[in-house]
Amino acid sequence: MEIQRAFCRARQNPLHVLRVGICAAASDPAGFVTWTKKGLDACRHRWEAETYRSALQLLVDGGAQPEGLSDGLRLVDAAMLQLP
Secondary structure (H helix, E strand, O other), rough: OHHHHHHHHHHHHHHHHHHHHHHHHHOHHHHHHHHHHHHHOOOOOOOHHHHHHHHHHHHHHHHOOOOOOHHHHHHHHHHHHHHO
């Protein structure tokens, strides 16, 4: 329920949806990919996806490799190529 409320609040802020995705990465790999897709769908500018990519890179640099992270990174990289 809390995640649903967070998504409702985030409709005007895709970075908030993407932040929920980062939180899901630690506990729910499928949820992480789902929230990443939702957040990227809401992005209107490349910088939004780049900001999320930077946050995910911190996980990689810190040695954390939650399941689904590589899939999420591929989604973000693809979105960055498409966004203005």
